[in-house]
Amino acid sequence: MAFVRSERRRDQAAPPVEPVALKLLVAGGFGVGKTTLVGAVSEIRPLRTEESLSELGRPVDDLAGVEQKRTTTVAMDFGRITLREDLVLYLFGTPGQDRFWFLWDELAQGALGAVVLADTRRLADCFAAVDYFERRGIPFTVAVNCFEGAKVYDPDNVREALDLDPQVPVVLCDARKRESAKDVLITVVEHAAKVAADRRRPAAD
Template identity: 80%
Template sequence: MSSPVYTAIQEKKPMAFGRSERRRRSAAVEPVTLKILVAGGFGVGKTTLVGAVSEIKPLRTEERLTEAGRPVDDLDGVEAKTTTTVAMDFGRITVNEQLVLYLFGTPGQDRFWFLWDELARGALGAVVLADTRRLADSFSAIDYFERRGLPFTVAVNCFDGADRYPPQAVRDALDLDPEVPVVLCDARLKDSARDVLISVVEHARETGARRREPALP
């Protein structure tokens, strides 16, 4: 037969466990959420990258290309492309338990530039996807982020059959500042796309640290 003291201890154990659980839950830190833009020229792989890395079904706003749009949209090098983003792509990736990235893919055509200011609001940084076959298509996005002072990484999407160039050659061709990261990637592969996004976060943090440094007297 159990003593009253033993019975009382047994009855209190679940209550003590419950308080401990609540303390652990209250001590858990909510992850930091950051906004990253994915930009670049028409047909460079922005929708592909967001779709490859997103842990949720990406929100896409694509429309079919029409014959009427061909004089406006330069399809040189991407003749097989049948759809185009007309507003944005949206995805999400949990990098670790402390960091979640929200991805916003921008439309690539010049006629949708009016959307960029809204998409860029509150962004930590950006990816500028580049295609070495159409490298000049990257200039508009690069100029935009440079004017806004938004940190960005240039990610060269290595298309099948396209010539491969070292990052320094791409840097020289795009006339980038030395601190701007240039990386090679395959936008179809999750790990490759994830590495690009981590590069953006690290570059943005380094840029922020430099801007906070006091000016020398």
């Protein structure tokens, strides 16, 4: 009997939770794995707008280093992942091509934080995304997508090469693997929470 009562009390103490929805951006250069990462973690079929890379796009889309790529995301990737029953992330992949920069300010509205995906063979491709989030004060994490055949660098070397602030997390990942991609997203959320707490705290000096 006591067991039943305590069970009931527990039920009363835990009403169904209204999940908090957070928005994260997934940025980085062309072909770095943004669409792959959103697809790997999303619980809903990612809303994608992949188009074939056409001859027409050739002079505009820089394919150096990504010769295998046959499609590109024209507008954006969108996905959703429930991290906990009370925490849902909505993922917005930013378009990789320079000609879609005008979308970034719209996408960044209300974003809690961002992932900047990087490929160490083409590190310069993520400079623009790093600059963008630094300038707007959007907390971000750099996730190095470890492609086969690419030399594995120490995250500290990547941090140095990108001239990042010491508190910006740099992690290694495999954008194709759900658990790995999920770990990246958790890092972003935790980092963003820390940045928000630091901003709330009055300056000590």
